[in-house]
Amino acid sequence: MTGQLVGLVRTPLNITYILSVSSHREHTGTDRYCFIFADPLKMATDHQNPASKQQQPGASAFKLVIYEQENFQGHCQELTAACNNLQEAGVEKVGSILVLCGPWVGYEQPECKGEQYVFEKGEYPRWDSWTNSRRSDTIAAFRPVKVDSQEHKIVLYENPSFAGKKIEIIDDDVPSFHAHGYQEKVSSVRVQSGTWVGYQYPGYRGYQYLFEKGEYKDSAEFGAQIPQIQSVRRIRDMQWHQRGAFHPIN
Structure with a gap:
């Protein structure tokens, strides 16, 4: 299967959607094409665009496309479920990624080990x-990441087994612990809700x-x-915009 970036669609709201086309040859010798939009909502609502009818929304809760080369070029492979070894699935190299429905987490090593990379819906043209x-x-x-709660609460602890100083964060993103009087050491974590x-x-x-x-003891x-x-x-559905608060606790 091969794939290439063939166009951009820009809406009046200045939102850009990427249109990708991938093709593979059937055993009968004919070519089959599949059009993919980066935003499933666009496919469901843009009835005037014939290409948007090629794929029905809601077919899978999770979907991403892996391209062998940067900028969505070269051989491509679509995933809708976990894959513990990309090479065994025929993916030699990951050069760029298009997340249609997510979120997902990628791993540096097979069997979901090593460094982690979190992907939300969008486009990732190169590794950096x-x-x-x-x-x-x-x-x-x-592997896909299930997000099943609109509420978010996490408690991070200085020492293993939930001991020492802690910081509790509720429905908010915190770009710097130092700015709010909390040191950098985090040895255990309790996630009460959200991802x-x-x-x-x-x-x-x-x-x-x-x-x-869940709980992470160390x-x-x-x-x-x-x-x-x-x-x-937080990893969340972008339609949720809750005003949050965080509380450093001695």
Whole structure:
């Protein structure tokens, strides 16, 4: 299967949708084409565009397209479910990614191990658009991330087993713990609701750590080599805009 970027559609609201076309040859010798819009809502509402009728919305709650080369060029592969080893699925290299329905998390190593990369709906034309840790440009596995709550609450603790100083965050994104009087050491985490991503450095930079509902008794359980998190944000449906608050607690 091959794919290439063939156009941009810009709406009166100045929102850009990417149109991609992919093709593969059937056993009968004929070519089959599939048109993909970056926004499923566009496909459902734009009845005047014949291409938008090629794919019905809601077919899958999760969908992304992996391109072998940067800027959505070269061989492409569509995923709608977890893939623990991309090479075994025929993906030799990840050069760019188009997330149609998400979110997703990618992993540096097969079997969902190593550095994590969180992807929400949108376009990622090259590797430095999904990470700035600079350690690796490799993605070897993907899995979808379920977001099933409009409410978000997370508590981060200084020491393992939920001990020491803590910071409680409710329905808010925090770009810098230091700006609010909390140090950088985070050794355990309780996620009471929602789905979150923590970052090694302020401003949502450095290694990423996905936090789903549950308990993480030490930093190894959320994939960190050192217990350091300095910013955190919610993974959420973009239609939710709740005003939140966070509370440093001694």
